[in-house]
Amino acid sequence: MSEVIEEYSNMYINGQHKGLCKEGKDCDHSANADRVSQMEKSYKNILTELGEDVNREGLLRTPLRAAKAMQFLTKGYNESIKEILNGAIFDENHEEVVIVKDIEMFSLCEHHLVPFFGKAHIAYLPNKKVVGLSKLARIVEVYSRRFQVQERLTKQIASAISEALEPAGVAVVIEAVHMCMVMRGVQKMNASTVTSVMLGSFNEDQDLRKEFLSLLKKN
Ligand SMILES: Nc1nc2c(ncn2[C@@H]2O[C@H](COP(=O)(O)OP(=O)(O)OP(=O)(O)O)[C@@H](O)[C@H]2O)c(=O)[nH]1
Numbered sequence: 188m189s190e191v192i193e194e195y196s197n198m199y200i201n202g203q204h205k206g207l208c209k210e211g212k213d214c215d216h217s218a219n220a221d222r223v224s225q226m227e228k229s230y231k232n233i234l235t236e237l238g239e240d241v242n243r244e245g246l247l248r249t250p251l252r253a254a255k256a257m258q259f260l261t262k263g264y265n266e267s268i269k270e271i272l273n274g275a276i277f278d279e280n281h282e283e284v285v286i287v288k289d290i291e292m293f294s295l296c297e298h299h300l301v302p303f304f305g306k307a308h309i310a311y312l313p314n315k316k317v318v319g320l321s322k323l324a325r326i327v328e329v330y331s332r333r334f335q336v337q338e339r340l341t342k343q344i345a346s347a348i349s350e351a352l353e354p355a356g357v358a359v360v361i362e363a364v365h366m367c368m369v370m371r372g373v374q375k376m377n378a379s380t381v382t383s384v385m386l387g388s389f390n391e392d393q394d395l396r397k398e399f400l401s402l403l404k405k406n
């Protein structure tokens with residue numbers, strides 16, 4: 188048995204989940220072990236093609252570590268908004284804007300598979316329903332932990348909030364630095380990219396939009 192399959196099989200003993208997955212959640216460790224094992228092989232190939240000796244001490248466990256790291260960095264594919272928001276939305280007659288700003292986000296650019304990272308700022312104008320504040324940050328996690336372009340990430344976050352809460356309006360702004368523009372390609376250290384999606388009242392009401400954008404400038 189390969190090291191990775193052994194490691195993953197050990198997590199599921201006598202019907203008890205140990206380690207990665209939540210108690211009682213239906214999951215398939217052996218399929219995941221196969222996936223990680225295949226990725227490990229692929230990383231070995233990549234390192235070899237780059238001229239590295241995959242048998243030197245420092246690299247011995249690197250392909251496996253890289254495979255697991257990549258799984259973590261793309262864990263959003265296995266997460267569901269529905270599950271995250273289950274029980275977290277409640278009735279509240281709050282008619283003012285709710286803003287959560289400076290939510291750190293880390294994603295991977297789908298063109299080069301290198302990171303882009305920065306901050307997401309979210310506002311919504313409730314329409315009878317509000318959501319646990321941390322869940323807004325969790326929505327950012329679900330969509331950013333995937334291969335992305337910043338525009339789509341911004342839109343997916345806004346749409347998820349809009350569908351779940353049916354608010355009067357939603358605004359999402361993301362500011363990010365793309366390592367594909369910093370470490371390679373055009374090599375611009377200080378360029379940052381800002382994307383925004385304004386739905387409902389944030390789209391229709393210029394004053395509301397301005398108020399949100401001016402709040403983002405304040406520290
Ligand atoms: N719109 C958008 N473009 C992105 C994002 N991330 C990376 N890109 C761009 O995707 C483009 C890929 O273009 P290509 O010309 O195929 O790639 P490239 O030759 O590596 O381009 P350079 O980076 O200019 O060297 C580049 O312009 C990247 O800057 C993103 O989130 N949104």
Ligand SMILES: [Zn+2]
Pocket residue numbers: 296297298299300301365367368
């Ligand atoms: Zn890129």
